[in-house]
Amino acid sequence: MKALLLAMVLACSGGSSGDLTKVDPGKPAMSTWLDGEVSDGGGRLVVQVSVPDGADVELTEPEVEGLVFTEDGEPRVESLRNRSVLTRRYLFTGNRNSYELAALQTEWTNEDASGTINSDPLWIDIGVEGPDVGELADIQEPRRIIVIPWTPIGAILAVLLSVALVLLWRARTRVVPEPIIIRMRPDRKALLDWTAARESTLLTDYERAVELSRIFRTYAEAVLAFPAQKYTTTETLSHLTGARHLPEDSVPQAKRLLRATDFVKYADDDISSTFFTDLDTDLKAFIRSTSPHDWQDRK
Numbered sequence: 001m002k003a004l005l006l007a008m009v010l011a012c013s014g015g016s017s018g019d020l021t022k023v024d025p026g027k028p029a030m031s032t033w034l035d036g037e038v039s040d041g042g043g044r045l046v047v048q049v050s051v052p053d054g055a056d057v058e059l060t061e062p063e064v065e066g067l068v069f070t071e072d073g074e075p076r077v078e079s080l081r082n083r084s085v086l087t088r089r090y091l092f093t094g095n096r097n098s099y100e101l102a103a104l105q106t107e108w109t110n111e112d113a114s115g116t117i118n119s120d121p122l123w124i125d126i127g128v129e130g131p132d133v134g135e136l137a138d139i140q141e142p143r144r145i146i147v148i149p150w151t152p153i154g155a156i157l158a159v160l161l162s163v164a165l166v167l168l169w170r171a172r173t174r175v176v177p178e179p180i181i182i183r184m185r186p187d188r189k190a191l192l193d194w195t196a197a198r199e200s201t202l203l204t205d206y207e208r209a210v211e212l213s214r215i216f217r218t219y220a221e222a223v224l225a226f227p228a229q230k231y232t233t234t235e236t237l238s239h240l241t242g243a244r245h246l247p248e249d250s251v252p253q254a255k256r257l258l259r260a261t262d263f264v265k266y267a268d269d270d271i272s273s274t275f276f277t278d279l280d281t282d283l284k285a286f287i288r289s290t291s292p293h294d295w296q297d298r299k
Contacts, residue, residue, distance in 0.1 A: 018031050018033075019031070019048070020048045020049075020050040020085050021048075021080065021085050021087070024050075024080070024083070025050060028049075028050060028051050028052070028108060028115055028117045029049075029050045029117060030047075030048070030049050030050075030104065030106050030117045030118060030119040031046075031048045031049075031050075031119065032045065032046065032047050032048075032104060032119045032120070032122050033045075033046050033122070034046075034122070034124065035089065038124065038125060038126055039126075040096060040126065040127045041093055041126075042067075042091065042092045042093035042094060042126065043091075043092060043124070043126075044072065044089060044090065044091055044092075045062060045069070045089070045091075045092055045101075045122075045124075046087065046088075046089055047059070047062065047087070047088045047089075047090070047104060047119070048085060048086065048087050048088075049085070049086045049106050049108075049117070050083055050084070050085050051083065051084055051106075051108040051110075051117075052082065052083055052084070052108070052110055052112075052113070053079055053081075053082050053083050053084050054084070054110055055084065055108045055109060055110040056108065056109050056110065057086055057106060057107075058106065058107045058108075059086070059088070059106045060105050060106070062090060062092075062101055062104060064092075064094075064099045064100070064101050064102075064124070065099075066094050066095065066097060066099060067092050067093070067094040067124070068092060068093050069090045069091070069092045070090060070091045070092075070207065071088065071089070071090055071210065072089040072091045073089055074265075075087065075088045076088075077230060092124070094126055095126065096126055096127030096128055097126060097127075097128060098123060098124070098125045098126075098128055099123070099124045099125075099126070100121055100122070100123055100124075101121060101122040101123075101124055102121055103118045103119050103120060103121050104118065104119045105117070105118050105119075106118075185291075186218075186219050186222035186223055186291070187219065187287050187291035189219075190215050190216075190218065190219040190283075190287060191284070193211075193215050194211075194212065194215050194280070194283060197211040197212065197215070198276060198280070205264075205271045205275075205276075206264060206265075206271075208276065209260075209261045209264040209265065209271065209275075210261070210264075210265055212257070212261055212276075212279060212283070213257075213258065213261040213265070214229075215283070216228075216254070216257055216258070216283060216286070217229045217231075217236070219287065220236070220240075220254070220290075223290050223291065224239075224240075224243060224246075224290065233258045233259065233262055236254070237251065237254060237255055237258065240254055246290070247289040247290070249285065249289065250286055250289050250290060253282040253283075253285050253286045253289075254282075254286055256278075256279070256282050257279050257286070260275065260278075260279060261279070
C-alpha cells in the first residue's frame with residue numbers, strides 16, 4: 001500500500017521528464033519538464049511531442065492561474081527516422097507559491113492516421129518546498145468489502161443492449177451526410193491574425209513582434225509552398241529570391257519584415273514608435289502582391 005500511494009503521488013507531482021529526442025517511445029508521446037532550477041522569479045518549461053514523420057500537430061498552450069508563460073525562441077522540429085520531435089520552450093514568472101500545470105493535449109494527423117496525446121500534470125514550485133511525499137506514503141487505507149449487485153447490473157445491461165440494438169438499426173437505415181469543412185483563405189487569415197495581434201492589449205511589443213514573424217512565415221508557407229516556418233531568415237529570403245513570377249518588390253518587403261523582427265527576438269533591439277506601422281505596410285503589400293486573384297473560400 002505504501003509503495004502504491006508513493007507511486008501515485010510521484011505520478012501526479014513529477015510529470016513526464018523524458019527527452020524524446022534521446023528515447024524512442026515507440027508510439028506518439030508527449031513530455032514536459034522544467035529546464036534547470038526554478039528561481040524566486042520563475043524558470044523554464046520544456047514541452048516535447050513525438051509524432052509520426054510528416055504529421056500536422058496542434059498543441060495546446062500551457063496555462064496556469066498565477067503564472068505568465070512566454071515562448072522562448074522559435075519551436076524546433078527534429079526528424080528522427082520515421083518520427084518527428086517538436087520542442088517548444090517557455091519562460092514563466094509568478095509569485096512564490098506551488099502551482100500545478102494540468103496535462104497538456106496535442107492532436108496530430110497525417111495521411112494515414114490521427115490521434116490525441118496528453119502529457120502528465122507537472123508541479124511548479126516557486127520559492128517554496130514541494131508537497132511532502134513521505135507523509136502520504138504512510139497512510140493506511142482501510143479494507144473494503146466489495147458487494148456486487150448482480151440484479152441491478154443485469155437490468156442495466158439489458159437496457160443498454162436494447163438501446164444499442166435500436167441505435168444499430170437506425171444507423172443502418174440513416175444516410176449520414178459528409179461533414180463540410182470550411183477553410184479560410186491564407187491571405188484573409190493572415191490579415192485577421194495580424195489585426196488581432198496589433199490591437200491586443202495583452203501582448204507586449206516583443207510578443208507582438210514574434211507574432212508578426214509567425215504570421216508572415218505561416219502565410220508564405222501556405223501561398224508559396226515551401227517550409228517557411230522551419231527555414232531560417234537567410235534560407236527564406238534565398239528561396240524568395242529564386243522564386244519565379246514573384247513581384248519585384250516582394251523580396252525587399254519580406255527582408256525588412258524578417259530582419260526587423262529577428263533583431264527584436266534575438267538581439268533585444270529597441271522598438272521604435274513607427275516599428276509596427278512600417279512593418280504593417282510591408283506585410284499588407286507582400287500579401288497583396290502574392291495572393292492569387294481567383295481565390296475563393298474552399299469547402
